[in-house]
Amino acid sequence: xxxxxxxxxxxxxxxxxxxxxxxxxxxxxxxxxxxxxxxxxxxxxxxxxxxxxxxxxxxxxxxxxxxxxxxxxxxxxxxxxxxxxxxxxxxxxxxxxxxxxxxxxxxxxxxxxxxxxxxxxxxxxxxxxxxxxxxxxxxxxxxxxxxxxxxxxxxxxxxxxxxxxxxxxxxxxxxxxxxxxxxxxxxxxxxxxxxxxxxxxxxxxxxxxxxxxxxxxxxxxxxxxxxxxxxxxxxxxxxxxxxxxxxxxxxxxxxxxxxxxxxxxxxxxxxxxxxxxxxxxxxxxxxxxxxxxxxxxxxxxxxxxxxxxxxxxxxxxxxxxxxx
Amino acid sequence: xxxxxxxxxxxxxxxxxxxxxxxxxxxxxxxxxxxxxxxxxxxxxxxxxxxxxxxxxxxxxxxxxxxxxxxxxxxxxxxxxxxxxxxxxxxxxxxxxxxxxxxxxxxxxxxxxxxxxxxxxxxxxxxxxxxxxxxxxxxxxxxxxxxxxxxxxxxxxxxxxxxxxxxxxxxxxxxxxxxxxxxxxxxxxxxxxxxxxxxxxxxxxxxxxxxxxxxxxxxxxxxxxxxxxxxxxxxxxxxxxxxxxxxxxxxxxxxxxxxxxxxxxxxxxxxxxxxxxxxxxxxxxxxxxxxxxxxxxxxxxxxxxxxxxxxxxxxxxxxxxxxx
Numbered sequence: 001x002x003x004x005x006x007x008x009x010x011x012x013x014x015x016x017x018x019x020x021x022x023x024x025x026x027x028x029x030x031x032x033x034x035x036x037x038x039x040x041x042x043x044x045x046x047x048x049x050x051x052x053x054x055x056x057x058x059x060x061x062x063x064x065x066x067x068x069x070x071x072x073x074x075x076x077x078x079x080x081x082x083x084x085x086x087x088x089x090x091x092x093x094x095x096x097x098x099x100x101x102x103x104x105x106x107x108x109x110x111x112x113x114x115x116x117x118x119x120x121x122x123x124x125x126x127x128x129x130x131x132x133x134x135x136x137x138x139x140x141x142x143x144x145x146x147x148x149x150x151x152x153x154x155x156x157x158x159x160x161x162x163x164x165x166x167x168x169x170x171x172x173x174x175x176x177x178x179x180x181x182x183x184x185x186x187x188x189x190x191x192x193x194x195x196x197x198x199x200x201x202x203x204x205x206x207x208x209x210x211x212x213x214x215x216x217x218x219x220x221x222x223x224x225x226x227x228x229x230x231x232x233x234x235x236x237x238x239x240x241x242x243x244x245x246x247x248x249x250x251x252x253x254x255x256x257x258x259x260x261x262x263x264x265x266x267x268x269x270x271x272x273x274x275x276x277x278x279x280x281x282x283x284x285x286x287x288x289x290x291x292x293x294x295x296x297x298x299x300x301x302x303x304x305x306x307x308x309x310x311x312x313x314x315x316x317x318x319x320x321x322x323x324x
Numbered sequence: 325x326x327x328x329x330x331x332x333x334x335x336x337x338x339x340x341x342x343x344x345x346x347x348x349x350x351x352x353x354x355x356x357x358x359x360x361x362x363x364x365x366x367x368x369x370x371x372x373x374x375x376x377x378x379x380x381x382x383x384x385x386x387x388x389x390x391x392x393x394x395x396x397x398x399x400x401x402x403x404x405x406x407x408x409x410x411x412x413x414x415x416x417x418x419x420x421x422x423x424x425x426x427x428x429x430x431x432x433x434x435x436x437x438x439x440x441x442x443x444x445x446x447x448x449x450x451x452x453x454x455x456x457x458x459x460x461x462x463x464x465x466x467x468x469x470x471x472x473x474x475x476x477x478x479x480x481x482x483x484x485x486x487x488x489x490x491x492x493x494x495x496x497x498x499x500x501x502x503x504x505x506x507x508x509x510x511x512x513x514x515x516x517x518x519x520x521x522x523x524x525x526x527x528x529x530x531x532x533x534x535x536x537x538x539x540x541x542x543x544x545x546x547x548x549x550x551x552x553x554x555x556x557x558x559x560x561x562x563x564x565x566x567x568x569x570x571x572x573x574x575x576x577x578x579x580x581x582x583x584x585x586x587x588x589x590x591x592x593x594x595x596x597x598x599x600x601x602x603x604x605x606x607x608x609x610x611x612x613x614x615x616x617x618x619x620x621x622x623x624x625x626x627x628x629x630x631x632x633x634x635x636x637x638x639x640x641x642x643x644x645x646x647x648x
Contacts, residue, residue, distance in 0.1 A: 127648045131633070132452070135608045135611075257343065257600035257604055258342055261597040263597070265592070265593055266592045266593075267590070268589070268592075272584070272587060273582070276582060276585055284460045304640075307628060308452055308628055309455070309629060311456065313459065323454045323458065324418065324421055324451045
């Protein structure tokens with residue numbers, strides 16, 4: 001049995017609990033929280049401890065699955081965990097991955113541990129598609145479209161605007177762009193041409209809606225480069241119609257093998273629950289961390305380093321007999 | 325530079341030549357043929373030698389890319405090549421892979437070589453999808469659909485019927501089955517419900533077309549379990565409209581993360597040229613064989629054993645900085 005600890009119990013931690021519960025080769029030692037342990041009730045009934053108690057579990061846990069956020073939580077805490085434990089996380093700030101990698105790699109190697117970073121669907125499954133597709137079709141171009149789905153970062157950005165009580169933002173791929181890419185046109189697409197942004201906003205009573213809408217649409221990086229629509233709705237409507245955590249997306253690469261012939265590869269996801277799927281991916285990769293650690297490997301790794309057989313729930317050396 | 329030899333110059337050998345020509349880190353030592361070398365003219369202008377001269381190139385070639393067929397050619401010849409060379413092949417008789425693996429593994433290990441088997445799109449890219457999807461969504465079911473595209477094996481089977489001059493057979497996935505799978509229904513599908521078979525046949529003058537059609541439709545394994553349509557056409561029409569080697573297909577897995585939530589994963593290919601794409605995949609994996617051999621690995625391997633970073637044309641340890 002692979003003994004795991006789950007750090008954090010938000011949407012993602014809940015998703016990991018569900019995935020660990022489905023995996024017959026896993027045993028959960030406990031969920032570790034920064035909150036009062038008695039206030040956290042994992043859906044799977046796992047024991048809950050304070051993160052401060054983690055050092056006591058050194059040697060008792062094969063892999064820690066880190067379910068904190070990428071903005072502040074993981075950068076501040078992973079280095080500490082990796083001194084005592086193998087870890088897997090979903091760090092998803094693409095631009096900061098090299099820096100995060102360097103910092104952790106040194107600590108992981110010094111302490112003889114594995115830290116597998118940036119696991120999930122993007123980065124993660126989509127990254128594997130980009131690498132595989134690009135390697136087998138070098139004379140081509142790839143495109144990643146996200147959505148339709150909620151972007152937590154963009155929803156948070158709207159919530160920080162004065163007069164906004166609550167908000168949900170959907171990233172929506174543009175059909176016209178998808179069609180052109182799927183036709184193998186390999187178009188140059190601006191940010192605006194690839195995705196639209198649709199915002200559902202609950203304004204505080206008496207707030208200036210015209211100003212709020214203007215502030216959203218003109219917000220640099222987040223919205224100003226996109227076609228953005230803003231709908232003001234009630235808190236009740238938001239709760240009733242926008243509580244789902246569905247998401248999805250597609251990686252598409254079209255490449256030429258000769259001047260006459262093009263080949264088109266696509267990997268797509270349609271998710272009812274973004275955090276439940278991400279939790280499933282983290283769990284499968286925790287299995288790989290366990291196996292690689294048993295083989296004596298150490299240091300920081302990404303999905304690009306891991307032979308896929310190590311994700312297989314049964315004997316990895318036999319996977320080729322049924323799945324190849 | 326990675327020095328490769330290409331064994332065989334049929335459709336697949338031609339595809340490999342084109343892919344090697346596009347790869348800046350590859351150098352082709354030569355194409356090796358069983359025909360008279362002077363009768364073979366590779367599209368890329370590579371030198372041509374007799375396969376009998378291969379032993380002279382021992383130590384001069386990093387990887388041999390084997391482009392023979394799976395029915396008789398690869399089973400008869402790979403063991404001989406692997407004594408002197410690292411190899412990559414596209415052995416695709418799924419049921420016989422374990423036997424092929426065992427036989428070659430011993431020889432590869434004894435001679436300190438790597439033999440990477442069953443590389444292409446199925447087995448190959450589609451196998452990776454089945455393994456990845458199954459591991460991250462264990463509570464689900466996967467489906468592989470092939471086509472629309474020409475099946476060489478089925479076309480050959482028709483050509484062996486008395487009175488048939490030429491024939492092309494298309495495997496066609498059934499839209500209704502695809503729709504049900506994409507809706508996440510996880511249906512039980514019979515062979516007949518998944519694919520149809522469409523045959524274009526050139527009959528010899530005076531041949532009994534009714535008998536030919538009956539023999540096709542009743543042929544066990546190949547056609548009797550399928551909805552099969554037979555069209556008799558002229559040799560000119562066959563050449564004009566059925567000379568393309570287009571193919572494609574999709575691996576779909578739908579799985580539950582909870583009773584309420586399903587996640588749907590799909591990997592699809594749409595190929596103008598099946599052999600050119602397969603040649604590109606073989607070439608990318610030849611790069612991986614070269615790199616793993618440099619690291620001291622030996623024995624028979626499949627795509628499940630290879631970290632995807634080793635396919636990357638540039639520094640594999642840096643791939644995560646741009647593609648993750």
